Amino acid sequence: xxxxxxxxxxxxxxxxxxxxxxxxxxxxxxxxxxxxxxxxxxxxxxxxxxxxxxxxxxxxxxxxxxxxxxxxxxxxxxxxxxxxxxxxxxxxxxxxxxxxxxxxxxxxxxxxxxxxxxxxxxxxxxxxxxxxxxxxxxxxxxxxxxxxxxxxxxxxxxxxxxxxxxxxxxxxxxxxxxxxxxxxxxxxxxxxxxxxxxxxxxxxxxxxxxxxxxxxxxxxxxxxxxxxxxxxxxxxxxxxxxxxxxxxxxxxxxxxxxx
Numbered sequence: 001x002x003x004x005x006x007x008x009x010x011x012x013x014x015x016x017x018x019x020x021x022x023x024x025x026x027x028x029x030x031x032x033x034x035x036x037x038x039x040x041x042x043x044x045x046x047x048x049x050x051x052x053x054x055x056x057x058x059x060x061x062x063x064x065x066x067x068x069x070x071x072x073x074x075x076x077x078x079x080x081x082x083x084x085x086x087x088x089x090x091x092x093x094x095x096x097x098x099x100x101x102x103x104x105x106x107x108x109x110x111x112x113x114x115x116x117x118x119x120x121x122x123x124x125x126x127x128x129x130x131x132x133x134x135x136x137x138x139x140x141x142x143x144x145x146x147x148x149x150x151x152x153x154x155x156x157x158x159x160x161x162x163x164x165x166x167x168x169x170x171x172x173x174x175x176x177x178x179x180x181x182x183x184x185x186x187x188x189x190x191x192x193x194x195x196x197x198x199x200x201x202x203x204x205x206x207x208x209x210x211x212x213x214x215x216x217x218x219x220x221x222x223x224x225x226x227x228x229x230x231x232x233x234x235x236x237x238x239x240x241x242x243x244x245x246x247x248x249x250x251x252x253x254x255x256x257x258x259x
Contacts, residue, residue, distance in 0.1 A: 030217040034163035034191045035139045036107055037219045041257075043067035043240040044249050045109055047223065049085040054094045058103065061246055068107030070223070070242045071096065073128070075120040081131055084113060100135045108137070109165075109194070109221070109242065112145035116153070125153040129162075138162050142192050151190065165192035175204055178212045188216050194242065196224040207236035214239075231256050 046061035047070040048054050058069060071083045073096055083094040100108065112128070114121030132138050143154050144165030151164050158164075166174065170190060177186035193213055195205040210220050214237050221240035222233055230241065230252035243249050 029187055030215070031188055031191050033217060034142070036142055036163045037191060037239070039067060039239070042234045042238060042253055043107070044246045044253070045070050045107065045221070045240055045242045046246050047071075047242050047244050048083060048094075048099075049244055051083060051085050051094050054083060054099070055102070058099065062103065062106070064246055064250060066106070066246050066250075067240070068109065069099070069103070070109040070111065071099070072111045072113045073124075074113050075124045075127060077120075079123065079127060081124075081128060097131055097135055100132075100137045100140065104137070104140065106140070108141045109192075110141050110143045112143065112147070112150045112154070114150070116147050116149040121147075121150065125150055126157055129154060129157040132162065144192065144194055155189075163191045165194055166190035171195075171204070174213065175209060178209050183212060186216075188213075188218055190218065192219045192221065194221045194223060196222065205233065205236075205238070210237040227252060 044066050045068045046058065046066045048057055050057045061069070072085060073081050074084050076082055081096045083096055083099065096110070110128070112121075112124050114124045116122060128143065132141060138158070138161060142163035142165055143151065144167075145151050145154075146168050148167030148169040151167050154162075155164055166189070170188075171193060174186060174188065174193070177183045205220075205222050205225070213220050219239040220237065221242055222238055223242035225233060225241070225243075227245070227248050230249055233241075234253060234256055241249050241253075
């Protein structure tokens with residue numbers, strides 16, 4: 001056996017020893033439960049996208065028995081928080097506070113669309129928390145954003161009293177931890193993961209990754225999924241479905257419950 005081979009084996013043995021030691025010493029901290037996300041069984045969330053007719057869209061979804069709404073929000077020049085969509089990003093007259101008042105019994109998944117690098121985005125976390133306090137809706141929402149910085153800054157104001165969701169960076173960190181031998185070192189910062197598109201060639205909404213997150217008391221929701229996958233995803237441990245077609249999703253879940 002050559003010197004290089006011995007060195008490689010030594011490093012390999014050291015790495016294995018470090019892994020065993022870390023498994024014995026470090027225990028991942030499960031997230032504390034958040035009232036807003038406490039449901040029995042998978043929930044169905046209507047994504048509000050028809051902004052000019054948002055009240056009608058919400059009313060129709062509520063009549064079906066959805067558990068809540070997913071909304072994308074931005075801050076206007078007048079510092080009003082409005083619900084937006086890709087089709088109506090600049091013309092929204094739908095105020096978040098009005099929708100919260102109409103449905104105080106339902107969950108709102110609020111996605112901050114403003115980048116933290118913009119003036120409006122820099123104000124959004126504090127303005128949003130102030131609005132939630134005024135509406136007494138702190139336990140009615142989960143705040144998410146693709147920008148991890150927005151979620152982190154929101155949590156600074158809330159002191160982690162409100163539910164919050166992972167940004168893109170934390171999602172990638174969690175998935176990397178799951179696929180490595182060091183998943184036990186992962187310390188989550190969020191209560192909710194919303195899984196949608198693939199991470200490179202990988203599909204994050206896999207049963208293994210979902211179970212990994214569930215063990216940390218992290219609720220996992222999916223969006224942009226195929227309706228035919230509802231039963232499979234529910235059986236994998238998915239906690240919620242964000243959809244623009246709640247009726248078909250609810251029908252699939254009803255079929256699962258009947259069986």
